[in-house]
Amino acid sequence: MRVLLALGGNAMTGPDGSASPDAQRAAIAAAMESVADLIAAGHEVVITHGNGPQVGNLLVKNELAATVVPPVSLDWCGAQTQATIGFTVMNSLEASLARRGVERPVAAIVTRTRVDVDDPGFTHPTKPVGRFLPYEQARPLIEHGQLWEDRGEKGWRRIVASPEPREVLETGTLLTLIEAGYVVVAAGGGGIPVVRAEDGTVRGVEAVIDKDLTAALLARSVHADVLVIATDVDHAIKAWGTPQAEEIGVVSLEQMREIAGEGHFASGSMGPKVEAALRFVESGGPRAVITALEQIDKAVTGSYGTVIEGRPAKPHDPAGQNPTPQNPTENEG
Numbered sequence: 001m002r003v004l005l006a007l008g009g010n011a012m013t014g015p016d017g018s019a020s021p022d023a024q025r026a027a028i029a030a031a032m033e034s035v036a037d038l039i040a041a042g043h044e045v046v047i048t049h050g051n052g053p054q055v056g057n058l059l060v061k062n063e064l065a066a067t068v069v070p071p072v073s074l075d076w077c078g079a080q081t082q083a084t085i086g087f088t089v090m091n092s093l094e095a096s097l098a099r100r101g102v103e104r105p106v107a108a109i110v111t112r113t114r115v116d117v118d119d120p121g122f123t124h125p126t127k128p129v130g131r132f133l134p135y136e137q138a139r140p141l142i143e144h145g146q147l148w149e150d151r152g153e154k155g156w157r158r159i160v161a162s163p164e165p166r167e168v169l170e171t172g173t174l175l176t177l178i179e180a181g182y183v184v185v186a187a188g189g190g191g192i193p194v195v196r197a198e199d200g201t202v203r204g205v206e207a208v209i210d211k212d213l214t215a216a217l218l219a220r221s222v223h224a225d226v227l228v229i230a231t232d233v234d235h236a237i238k239a240w241g242t243p244q245a246e247e248i249g250v251v252s253l254e255q256m257r258e259i260a261g262e263g264h265f266a267s268g269s270m271g272p273k274v275e276a277a278l279r280f281v282e283s284g285g286p287r288a289v290i291t292a293l294e295q296i297d298k299a300v301t302g303s304y305g306t307v308i309e310g311r312p313a314k315p316h317d318p319a320g321q322n323p324t325p326q327n328p329t330e331n332e333g
Contacts, residue, residue: 002178003038003226003300004219006212006276007031007049010232011293012085019053028085029092031230034296035183036096039104043300044178046222047089050211051189054081059130059158066140074129074160075192075204082110082188089185106183112169112202113191113209113217119163127162127208146206161207165190165214169202171221178222190214212276220283226300227280229273230293236274236306238264250307253281281310 011031014023038045055077062071072080086108093106121127125147132155138148141158148156168174168187177184190209194202212229219227235247238259248259257278265271270290277288291298291305298304 001225001300002044002046002223003228004046004048004215004222004224005035005038005296006215006227006229007047007293008229008231009050009052011230012050013053017053019057024054024085025088025092028088029095031293032089032092032096034293035093036100036102037297038300039097039183040100040102041297045183046174046178046218046224047183047185048187048211048215048218049085049089049185049189051078051081051085054085055189055208056130063131063133063137063141066144071141071144071146073204074206074208075194078189078192079110079204082192083108085188086110086185093183104183105181106185107177108185109170109173109177111174111187111191112194112204113165113187113214114167114169114196114202115163115193115205115207115209116166117195119161121161121163121207122205125159125161127160128157129160129208130158132157161205162210163193163207165209165217168214168218168221169194171218174218174222187211187214187218210272210276212272213279216276216279216283216285216288219280219288220285224280225286226302227277227285227288228296228299229277229288229290230296230299231270231273231290232292234292234295234305236265236270236290240264240270248306250302250309253278253308253310256306256308277306277308281308284310286310 011027012024013019013027035045058077090106090108097104134155138156142148147159149159151157168191174184174186190211191214193205193207193209195205196202238246238248260274265274273290277290280288287302288308289299289305295304
């Protein structure tokens with residue numbers, strides 16, 4: 001099967017949340033062992049990933065250097081972290097595949113995600129990023145044009161737009177590589193946010209795109225048979241933190257939409273993962289699964305994790321014989 005694997009932050013940082021270079025290399029190396037098992041089993045794999053801790057590190061550098069050099073914009077932060085994480089994933093995955101005697105080329109693609117220039121998120125930014133700072137430290141960044149809010153005793157925090165992903169611009173390139181046998185790493189951190197002008201040109205914007213929502217869009221765009229959202233728990237949980245807490249196993253699209261509508265999933269954690277899984281299946285995807293990274297081999301077959309079943313998967317033709325829409329990303333997302 002063709003698998004779109006969305007790796008959460010736990011696959012990119014140490015067990016204690018450390019985002020030091022050594023901790024990141026070790027965490028990614030461990031994650032790629034599970035990915036290599038999928039590939040060795042014969043599956044086509046497309047990898048996307050988070051970049052929150054990595055962008056957070058860059059934002060701290062921005063803060064410390066704001067009086068010396070202009071801060072780097074969020075689209076540049078996204079591009080830098082995509083390249084760094086992609087490079088590290090490539091090295092680790094190639095080593096894991098070699099240990100299994102599997103020869104598969106790996107490519108990491110710096111990927112742009114188009115958003116609407118009139119998305120409400122730009123007029124009413126709500127997404128907090130980075131650290132809390134006292135006003136005197138936030139002031140140079142405010143003077144550079146950033147939006148910061150006073151959060152009381154905690155201090156000031158930066159607020160940015162979080163627009164809806166509409167199109168992964170490199171979809172055609174990704175499909176070409178996938179059909180040529182590559183394992184592809186793409187759309188890290190939700191993709192570099194860009195808008196398209198009336199003349200067709202694109203430019204980066206200050207925004208953060210939800211990585212899970214982009215994963216759902218990307219999964220449909222590359223015709224994935226299953227979307228696996230790998231996180232740090234085995235299942236999504238209904239009534240989490242209460243005596244009535246219950247792991248969610250195999251459910252229908254309608255059942256999961258009803259559970260989500262009851263408010264069981266927090267917007268800052270499991271909520272976007274559930275929404276992404278629902279969107280993939282609602283748009284025609286055969287199966288979406290939320291589970292722990294260590295369980296992804298079973299997740300692919302729908303035998304473990306929170307599994308939302310859609311239409312039956314058609315046999316996949318790795319040679320590219322299945323019909324491909326002329327505009328595979330249009331009207332998706």
